[in-house]
Amino acid sequence: MLNMAKILLVLVFIQLLAWMLPAWPHSKDIPYYLPLHTLLETVSIIVSIMVFAVGWNSKGRLLSGNIILLACAFFSVGVLDFSHTMSYGSMPDFFSPNDQQKHLNFWLSARILAATALLVVSIREWKPLHSKASGYLIFSSLLILTLIINWAVVYHQTWFPDTFILGQGLTPFKKNVEYIVILTNLATAAILYSKMRRPQTFKVVLMFGAVCTLAMSEFFFTLYTTMTGGYNVLGHIYKVIAYLFIYRAVVVEVIEEPYNLLELAKNKFSYIFDSVNDGIELLSMDGRIVDANRLDYERLGYTREEVIGKPLVQFSSSKYGPKIPYRIEQIAKTGLATFESARVRKDGSVIPVEINARLVELDAQQVFLCICRDITDRKHADADLRKYKAVLETTHDGFLIVDSMGFLLEANKAYSDISGYALDELKGMNIAQLEAGKQAGNEVKKYIATAAAQGYDIFETQHRHKNGHAISIEVSISLIPESNQFVAFCRDITSRKKAEENIQLLAFYDQLTHLPNRRLLLDRLQQALAASARSEKKGALIFIDLDNFKSLNDTLGHNVGDLLLQKVAERLTTCVRDGDTVARLGGDEFVVMLEDLSEMEFEAATKTEIVVHKILFTLNRLYQFDTHAYHNTPSIGATLFGKHTDGVEEVLKQADIAMYQAKAAGRNTFRFFDVEMQQAISDQVKLEAELQQALKLKQFQLHYQIQVDELYRPVGAEALIRWIHPERGLISPGEFIPLAEKTLQILPIGQWVLDSACAQLKVWQQDELTRHLTLSINVSAKQFQRPNFVELVQDAVESHAINPNLLKLEPTESILLENIQDTVTTMNALKAIGIHFALDDFGTGFSSLQYLKRLPLNQLKIDQSFVRDLVSDNSDQAIVRTIIAMAHSLNLEVIAEGVETVAQRQLLLANGCKLYQGYLFGKPVPIGQFESLLDQSLRPAPTNYEI
Secondary structure, eight states, X not given: OHHHHHHHHHHHHHHHHHHHOTTOOTTSOOTTHHHHHHHHHHHHHHHHHHHHHHHHTTTTSSOOHHHHHHHHHHHHHHHHHHHHHHTSTTSOOBSBOOOHHHHXXXXXXXXXXXXXXXXXXXXXXXXXXXXXXXXXXXXXXXXXXXXXXXXXXXXXXXXXXXXXXXXXXEOHHHHHHHHHHHHHHHHHHHHHHHHHTSOXXXXXXXXXXXXHHHHHHHHHTTTOSSTTSHHHHHHHHHHHHHHHHHHHHHHIIIIIHHHHHHHHHHHHHHHHHHHOSSEEEEEOTTSBEEEEOHHHHHHTTOXXXXXXXXXXXXXXXXXXXXGHHHHHHHHHHHSEEEEEEEEEOTXXXXXXXXXXXXXXXXXXXEEEEEEXXXXXXXXXXXXXXXXTHHHHHHOOOEEEEEOTTOBEEEEOHHHHHHHOOOHHHHTTOBHHHHBOSTTHHHHHHHHHHHHHHHSEXXXXXXXXXXXXOEEEEEEEEEEETTTTEEEEEEEEOHHHHHXXXXXXXXXXXXXXXXXXXXXXXXXXXXXHHHHHHHHOOEEEEEEEEETTHHHHHHHHOHHHHHHHXXXXXXXHHHXXXXXXXXXXXXXXXXXXXXXXXXXXXXXXXXXXXHHHXXXXXXXXXXXXXXXXXXXXXXXXXXXXXXXXXXXXXXHHHHHHHHHHHHHHTXXXXXXXXXXXXXXXXXXXXXXXXXXXXXXXXXXXXXEEEEEEETTOOEEEEEEEEEEEETTTEEEXXXXXXXXXXXXXXXXXXXXXXXXXHHHHHHHHHTSTTTTTOEEEEEEOHXXXXXXXXXXXXXXXXXXXXXXXXXXXXXXXXXGGGXXXXXXXXXXXXXXXXXXXXXXXXXXXXXXXXXXXXXXXXXXXXXXXXXXXXTTTOHHHHHHHHHHHHHHHHTTOEEEEEOOOBHHHHHHHHHTTOOEEESTTTOOOBOHHHHHHHHHTTTSOOOOSOBO
């Protein structure tokens, strides 16, 4: 653009100089004007025909139709310029007598046609014609137009106005036409200039220079007063320059640019060829090396000249060299093959390689394209890989490569098997087509954006199988920065998700009535309390106990009792709103939770009473069981909760007390809770104050409960805190630990437990009998939230000089209710110094299953609530089996707590649980009694007793 601007400035300067100099011989005849005019016009005609020749020969290629249009137009312009030249007054007559009028009419026709063609080319979109026939149509149309113009000018000169009057110069008509041509060219220049401000596929700068020069040329032809003056000559020279610009633009578009692109592609190929990290060999059909890239011959220690033309067998090991003719025959038949071979270096050493070979055609010659990858490292790693061969053979993770728009570029057979689509079907599909969600497109954009920002991401989603069903997928996605593509590993976790859902169902819903059970009720009640505190609207908890239910079971049997419970569940559900909760606590106890009643206590109580009366009426209706008709009544207690309610257990206790008041009042009635009856509140306040001093007064002790394996051998113990109150005696941890959590006393208490446990481990390490024992301690979620928790644990381990592998921390699933990422980071830091982890009370949480795989656990601890009724409760058996199977699939130990009977132990052992803790083996006892118990570690296994 800069060079063109300089040229145009020079041309403008010359024009201004010629226009303004008074001595310029514009009114004088130039000697030898005829040959000079003929020469300049001949050059113009030749350039016009060259534009046509180059442009027309491009019509068979996918070039812009504007080139064809320009070529055809300049053919016509060249013909008209030829007629103009031949019609000059001093030339032999051209079909009819030559004169200035005839000469100038041809001139104006050519200029108008050229200006119009350039304007059309500048406006029309730069794209190919619809068909080859379009080019012939353009050419024939312009040719007919040219012939008509020639016929009219030659034979009907009188049709045209005068353009030049001898002695007077140019007529107004001629000047006005020239001005129109100038304006047309300037308009074309303006359009082209606007296009220069944006990237274009054609040489717009040359076209811009051409139309600007043509405008300057036409300006000269408005100035002369004699046909042989200097302005006339300069106008022709400027016209020749403009034609040369046009020719140059066409040549660059049609000839130079494609060749430049071809050369660029060739250079790019050469660069890629020599930059590939694998060796590349081109072999002739007889097995000779036609070409090789730099990495291939340099890693063998040869120069390019030393390998080209040599048979490949010369560079192959004795094991693989004789197989080359067979491989050549195989690839010639199948078109491609992948196999292992070995190359021999110049120094005699051998390189194992993996070869991907295919038959290709280059320069009309069939050759074998061989990609040779050095697999030395892979061979060295084979010994290690064989150890994991069994695992790898059972791994069916899918592998995908996707671009930044989510389109699949590659997929492996494992994902093909997962999704049901063939590999050919998967390639080119968008991930959104595989996503099962309703907002699939938005979800895919979110996943890609997150991976692009972080460099990686791990998430769970659902894909749609080809046959329509949904598949749960765990995706690990990483960004490939160089190509802005993404690698994704997809694991089918459908079975695991179903197992998790099964556990959720078994753990949180009553199997008989399908109502929420106690665990889920407590969770919802906790959420309701929080919501009530925010909105200041009160809620209500209604406790329902069926009167004389035991008599029904004893008289009509448990089957009828179960039917009654199911009917009660159905009737209770009809008595409440959609957002309310109906739950079964167990036995014949039901709970109804009402939310968002009112900010006014009286109004909330009134609404609660309406629901309670509805329940009383509904449950008093007669029940029909086949041939048995049965009437049952409930006793109902109700309590309100709101902003100042003291917790979940407190609300349940209040409702339970109110229910017993109803029973005491004669049953089949209801009572609201009376605050004055809650004497326990004052006791709790007193306990809180005493807890503040308990640590200072050394009232805490650690009791130790033994943990054994399937052969009753001690493997460790759990340290359990006990509060020895000077007046109340032993206080249960269940009574003071929640209070310690609430008041944050759990932090110093937890630190005391940690230090005491480390001190005990130090003692055990010095005794042959106990040095192998692990010691587990419970860790509060509040402790995990401390920013210096890792340092506190590390200081305790180092100050007591113990083996950190013997210290086991037991967080509960409540840690997952806080920031999961911070929890994982803390656990990983502790894991790095050797601390082990067991997840306590596993299966009682609500939302931890999806995060289980992210925690660096060593052990899962089956909660005693699942073990208590294990022998008689099928639901607990199903939950335990599932937990054990899940632990084993994640390579985690599993230990059951609360084992009290031989039957429980035998069931656990039969299902694969080989570690136990419970009264069957020993109660939590002070250290002296515990060490006495260890002395009996070789005693025979008990056979027929319970604790």
